[in-house]
Amino acid sequence: MxxxxxxxxxxxxxxxxxxxxxxxxxxxxxxxxPLLDVETDKVASEITSPYSGVVTKILAEEGATVPxxxxxxxxxxxxxxxxxxxxxxxxxxxxPAPHAGQRATAAQPVRPNGAGADDGARYSPAVRKLARExxxxxxxxxxxxxxxxxxxxxxxxxxxxxxxxxxxxxxxAPAAHPAPAQMSVPPVAPPSGEDAIVKLTxxxxxxxxxxxxxxxxxxxAWSLVEVDVTDLAKWREREKAAFKAREGVNLTFVPxxxxxxAAALREVPIVxxxxxxxxxxxxxxxxxxIAVDSDEGLIVPVVRDAxxxxxxGLATAxxxxxxxxxxxxxxxxxxxxxxxxxxxxxxxxxxxxxPIINPPQAAxxxxxATVKRAWVVNDAIAIRAIMxxxxxxxxxxxxxxxxxxxxxxxxxxxxxxxxxx
Amino acid sequence: MATKTVxxxxxxxxxxxxxxxxxxxxxxxDVGPRGNVFRITAGFLEEFGRDRVIDTPLAExxxxxxxxxxxxxxxxxxxxxxxxxxIYPAYNQxxxxxxxxxxxxxxxxxxxxxxxxPYGGGVRGALSHSVSVEALFxxxxxxxxxxxxxxxDTKGLLTAAIRDDDPVLFLEHKKTYRLIxxxxxxxxxxxxxGKADVARVGNDLSVITYGLMRHFAVEAAEQLARDxxxxxxxxxxxxxxxxxxxxxxxxxxTRRALVVHEDNxxxxxxxxxxxxxxxxxxxxxxxxxxxxxxxxxxxxGYAKEYEDxxxxxxxxxxxxxxxxxxx
Numbered sequence: 001m002x003x004x005x006x007x008x009x010x011x012x013x014x015x016x017x018x019x020x021x022x023x024x025x026x027x028x029x030x031x032x033x034p035l036l037d038v039e040t041d042k043v044a045s046e047i048t049s050p051y052s053g054v055v056t057k058i059l060a061e062e063g064a065t066v067p068x069x070x071x072x073x074x075x076x077x078x079x080x081x082x083x084x085x086x087x088x089x090x091x092x093x094x095x096p097a098p099h100a101g102q103r104a105t106a107a108q109p110v111r112p113n114g115a116g117a118d119d120g121a122r123y124s125p126a127v128r129k130l131a132r133e134x135x136x137x138x139x140x141x142x143x144x145x146x147x148x149x150x151x152x153x154x155x156x157x158x159x160x161x162x163x164x165x166x167x168x169x170x171x172x173a174p175a176a177h178p179a180p181a182q183m184s185v186p187p188v189a190p191p192s193g194e195d196a197i198v199k200l201t202x203x204x205x206x207x208x209x210x211x212x213x214x215x216x217x218x219x220x221a222w223s224l225v226e227v228d229v230t231d232l233a234k235w236r237e238r239e240k241a242a243f244k245a246r247e248g249v250n251l252t253f254v255p256x257x258x259x260x261x262a263a264a265l266r267e268v269p270i271v272x273x274x275x276x277x278x279x280x281x282x283x284x285x286x287x288x289x290i291a292v293d294s295d296e297g298l299i300v301p302v303v304r305d306a307x308x309x310x311x312x313g314l315a316t317a318x319x320x321x322x323x324x325x326x327x328x329x330x331x332x333x334x335x336x337x338x339x340x341x342x343x344x345x346x347x348x349x350x351x352x353x354x355p356i357i358n359p360p361q362a363a364x365x366x367x368x369a370t371v372k373r374a375w376v377v378n379d380a381i382a383i384r385a386i387m388x389x390x391x392x393x394x395x396x397x398x399x400x401x402x403x404x405x406x407x408x409x410x411x412x413x414x415x416x417x418x419x420x421x
Numbered sequence: 422m423a424t425k426t427v428x429x430x431x432x433x434x435x436x437x438x439x440x441x442x443x444x445x446x447x448x449x450x451d452v453g454p455r456g457n458v459f460r461i462t463a464g465f466l467e468e469f470g471r472d473r474v475i476d477t478p479l480a481e482x483x484x485x486x487x488x489x490x491x492x493x494x495x496x497x498x499x500x501x502x503x504x505x506x507x508i509y510p511a512y513n514q515x516x517x518x519x520x521x522x523x524x525x526x527x528x529x530x531x532x533x534x535x536x537x538x539p540y541g542g543g544v545r546g547a548l549s550h551s552v553s554v555e556a557l558f559x560x561x562x563x564x565x566x567x568x569x570x571x572x573x574d575t576k577g578l579l580t581a582a583i584r585d586d587d588p589v590l591f592l593e594h595k596k597t598y599r600l601i602x603x604x605x606x607x608x609x610x611x612x613x614x615g616k617a618d619v620a621r622v623g624n625d626l627s628v629i630t631y632g633l634m635r636h637f638a639v640e641a642a643e644q645l646a647r648d649x650x651x652x653x654x655x656x657x658x659x660x661x662x663x664x665x666x667x668x669x670x671x672x673x674x675t676r677r678a679l680v681v682h683e684d685n686x687x688x689x690x691x692x693x694x695x696x697x698x699x700x701x702x703x704x705x706x707x708x709x710x711x712x713x714x715x716x717x718x719x720x721x722g723y724a725k726e727y728e729d730x731x732x733x734x735x736x737x738x739x740x741x742x743x744x745x746x747x748x
Contacts, residue, residue, distance in 0.1 A: 126676045126707035146748050152676050152707035 002051055003059070003071035009040045009332060016040045017065045017202050018072060023055045029075065036072065039202050043335065044328050053077040065202070067139065126152040134159040203297045214359045218275075221400060222354050224390035225407045229370055231417045232256070233385045247312045254290070255314035257367045257389075257414065258342055262286050262307040264409035265340065270398045271391075271406045272339045273362045280362075280397055289338030289358060290318060292325040293348070299325050300358060302338040346370065346387065355392050363393040363403075365410075387414075425605045428598040430572040431537070432461050434579035435499060437609070439469055442497060445583060448475035449484055449501025449537075458503060459539065459598055481507055485514035485536060489588075492534040493522060497583060505540035505592065506552045519588040520563035531586040535579070539595035540568075541633055541683055543732050546595070547723035553684035553715070558590050559661040559693070565614055566660040568592040570635040572603040574658055577612030585614065592660075594633040601636060617664035619671070623651035626677035626746050629668055629694050631657040634681045634733060641739035650746045660690055668694060669701045676707035679745050681738055683731075686714035708748040713741040 006016045019037035023029045035049040057074040060066045123131070123138060127150055131138050136158050143150035191197055200208070214220075236251060243251040265272045265286050274281040286307040289300040301321035306314060324330045340361055345353040346369035355364045368388040375384035389410060391403050425433065439445045446469075447462060453476035456463030466474040477484050481502055488500035502508045508515075515536060522532040542551030559566045567582060567589060569575045575593065582589035621639050623646075628638045635656040642652040653671050657664060672678045678698050680691035691712040698710050713733050715721070721731040 124676075124707040125704045129704045149748070151748075 001056065001074050001076050004035065004047075004050060004073045004075060006038065006060070006066050006068050006070050006072055007047060008068050009038065009043060009045055015065050015067045018060045018062050019044060020062055021058060021073075022046075023049075025055050025058055028054050028078075043330055043332060049075065051075045051077050069139070121150065123150060124152065127155055130155040130159075201296055203299070207297050210359060211356050214356050218357050218359065219395045220357055220392050221395045221403070222390060222392045223400060223403045223407060224352065224388055225404075225411050227387045227389055227411045227414050228375065228384050229253075229387045229414055230385045232414055233370065235418050243312075243315075247315065249312075249315045249319045251311075251315060253346075253367070253370070253387075254342075254344055255311055255318055257344075257410075258288050258290070258303065258306055258318070259309075259311055259314055260410045260413035261340070261342055261365055262288060262309075263413060264406050266307055267409045268402060268406040270402060271363050271393070273397050274339075274360045275362060275394050275396050276360075283339040285337075285339065287337050287339045289341040289361075290321060291341055291343040291355075292322055294325050294328070296328070299330065299335070300338060300341055301325055301330055301334045302336065304337070340365065342367065351388055352390070354390070357392055357394060361394075362397040363391055363406075366390045366392070389414075422604040422606055424602055425572045425576075426599050427570075427572050427575050427593065427601050428459060428461055430576040430605055431579060431593060431598075433605070434576045434583070435462070436465070438497075438580060438583045439465075439473065441609075442583075444495065444497040445499065446473040446475065446491075446496065447499045447501060448477055448488060450477055450479055450503045452476060452501055457501070459595070481509075481511040482514055485511040485519070485534075488534050488536070489514055489519050489522070489532055492519075492532045492588075493530050497533050497535075499535045499537055499583065502536060502538035504546075504550050504552075504595075505538045505554045506549045508536075508538055508554055511536075512557070515558070515564065515588070515590065516561050520561050522563075523587060524563055532588045533586045534588045535582045535585075535591050536588070537579075537591045537593065539598070540592045541594040541596060542721040542728060543596040543633065543683075545723060545725070545728065546721070548720040550595075551721040551728075553682070555592060555660050555682075556684050556689045559663075559690060561661075563587070565589040565662065566592065567614060567658065568594070568632045568660055569612075569658050570594065570597060570632050570656055571601060573605045574612050574618065574656075576605055577610055578614065578658060580609075581611035581614050584611065589614070592632070596633050597636070612658065615659045615662035615664060617667035618656045618658055619653065619667070620656045621652065621654040623653040624675055625651045626679060626742060627653045627655060627668075627671040627675045628679050628681055628738070628742065629655045629657065629671070629691075630681040631660060631690070632683065634683055634738070637733065637735045638681055638738050640735040641742055644735070644739045645742055645746070650743070652742055652746075657690075663693065663697070665697050665701065668697055672698050672702045673705040676705050677745050677748070678702075678706075678708075679711045679713060679738075679741055681713045681733055681741075683715050683733060685717050686712055687717045689714055708745055711741060711745050713738060 009016060016038040019039045021036050022034050029035055029049045031050065031052040032048045034046045036047050038045050038047050053075040055073055056076045059074065060072040066072060130152055134155065136155050138150060141150050141154060141158055143154055145151040240251040269282055272283045272286055274283065285305055287302045287304045288306040289302045291298055291300050303314065303317045303321065309317060321334060324334065338358065338361060341358045341364040343355045343364055343366045345366050349369055351368045351371060353366050353368065355366050357364045366389065370385050370387040372383055373386045374381050375386060377384065389407060391407055393403050435447060447465065451458055452462045453466045453474050456465065462474065484500050484502065488498035491498045502511065519532045519534055522530050540553050555566055555568060558564055565585065565587060567578045569578045579591060582591050620635050621642050623642065628642065630638045635654065638654045642654055645652055653675055655667055655671050680694045682690050684690065691714055695710040695712065715731050721728055
């Protein structure tokens with residue numbers, strides 16, 4: 001009887017939480033018919049059934065978080081030989097729903113826990129073949145290859161010493177330091193009767209981990225410049241009605257700034273990079289992530305090849321992504337491969353903020369609220385519309401001079417009578 | 422068994438075949454009174470006479486072209502190209518004519534021709550005496566390409582090449598001529614064309630190579646053995662036909678493969694070896710196939726620094742092997 005497994009819903013996603021079962025035990029399901037909702041770190045997806053048949057057993061209850069590849073239910077295929085399922089049907093689910101104060105982690109197989117640990121680990125053909133032949137569970141197996149990779153030799157060793165199969169965390173090669181989210185927890189007084197316990201949603205958990213990882217591992221620096229957008233604002237006022245009529249989307253500051261950022265990245269390409277330990281990967285493609293506040297938490301959809309899009313193209317792409325984010329309809333592709341993030345903190349009224357870099361990117365750019373200020377122009381005081389823009393950057397990848405060059409490039413593009421894009 | 426150099430093995434194979442078979446003759450630049458620039462054919466002119474030891478003008482297209490005609494008419498010529506660097510004028514005769522004769526005559530004609538040529542660097546030969554040409558020829562159906570590395574294999578393969586009914590390009594690494602000594606079996610024997618040799622047995626990774634690099638690879642493998650890494654070294658001996666089975670068998674066992682050759686990397690023999698592994702040993706691979714080759718530059722420079730930078734040597738090979746073993 002085939003199992004339905006938790007699918008891989010993104011290259012870095014390691015586990016999924018069962019949101020809602022759309023079929024109950026005993027219910028028939030057709031192939032490709034929606035079977036359950038799954039929430040991962042970043043997306044909610046409807047999982048369709050890979051088989052036609054009857055759901056005979058739910059292995060992961062609603063709310064249970066299970067690793068990628070773990071079975072979530074059993075389906076008896078239509079036309080398959082009737083098997084005795086009553087016994088297993090009454091057994092406890094492998095992944096019970098978490099109860100108050102207790103997570104389902106106890107039921108999960110051991111998995112790498114440190115920085116660089118990646119349960120979506122990629123195994124060589126030889127490793128997969130040997131694991132299949134010898135019935136070795138690869139997840140949790142300690143690797144001795146480069147970066148903790150599980151080698152064919154490791155699998156062969158595991159066949160000889162079954163006791164060693166579930167590798168203890170300490171044996172995981174690359175786990176030199178504990179997961180940042182966990183090391184950052186100070187002693188906490190127990191909740192009183194008045195307090196509420198807010199359960200971590202997958203997205204909250206991911207934000208916590210990634211923000212902690214960023215702040216604890218990236219030596220960041222921050223730089224801010226002031227941009228006089230008076231002329232730009234006037235230009236936008238003049239253009240926006242025609243733009244909306246012509247293109248069907250609003251001409252806001254966001255696509256204009258993203259366009260300036262993308263152009264500046266081409267001028268100062270090292271900002272569009274990734275720190276990779278012993279080298280820097282300078283990304284050729286400019287994929288700009290846009291931080292979007294959603295009900296569940298911050299989410300960062302990505303405008304691909306932003307440097308190749310016109311203002312209209314950017315405005316359309318952004319409107320589409322923001323709409324999808326608010327409706328929780330973003331796909332993994334929408335969220336992958338960002339090379340820099342633009343944070344529109346101005347939208348929430350901020351004039352100065354220090355954003356946290358979205359690893360593994362090297363920089364995050366903030367655009368603040370545009371406010372009218374008394375400004376010195378040609379030794380006279382004028383009332384000008386001023387927007388602060390800032391860059392928080394990984395100082396391992398480049399230095400303040402580069403950050404300044406980049407910010408000045410953005411500033412120059414925004415200060416003209418029409419945007420220089 | 423006697424200990425011989427590679428150069429003596431070449432001489433012995435030709436000498437014995439010329440004595441054994443009257444149809445065998447040699448032609449090339451300076452093969453006569455000069456006895457070949459490496460003195461391989463010293464004494465041949467006196468022993469076999471001017472009809473069977475023919476000095477030619479500096480005209481490689483003619484050397485091979487005449488030999489092709491003779492071979493089609495039943496002779497067994499050994500055409501010598503003094504240095505592989507000079508083989509290009511004969512490319513048409515080798516690739517356009519010799520390799521296609523059996524096919525285009527529907528088996529009516531054969532071309533039992535051997536083209537011998539010294540190739541390879543490491544002897545301060547500079548731009549015109551260091552080239553490796555195997556990749557330019559191993560692509561061609563109808564042409565066999567041999568590149569042995571030891572005296573015993575050289576004699577056995579050259580004898581097999583002379584007796585073969587189809588054209589064989591016989592590549593002799595000039596640095597091995599006097600550097601490499603080894604025991605050569607007594608009496609008449611051949612080494613089959615298209616069969617690789619396991620130069621060293623090991624379980625941790627496979628090094629697939631040929632020619633001079635076989636010796637460097639074995640030396641590198643001995644270095645690694647001191648650290649407990651046991652490399653298997655496969656000497657292809659014949660580049661075409663290539664011993665697919667031997668490659669796959671070794672890589673299936675060790676699961677890691679490094680191809681080493683002195684010839685330029687791009688489109689080299691290593692590319693074909695890597696493709697064979699990908700096609701036939703994919704499920705056994707535990708690491709990407711690696712290639713250590715000469716760089717993709719037009720030639721090997723004269724200065725020692727240039728030569729060292731171009732040639733893979735035991736140290737470079739050992740480093741590449743360690744890198745692969747650690748993957």
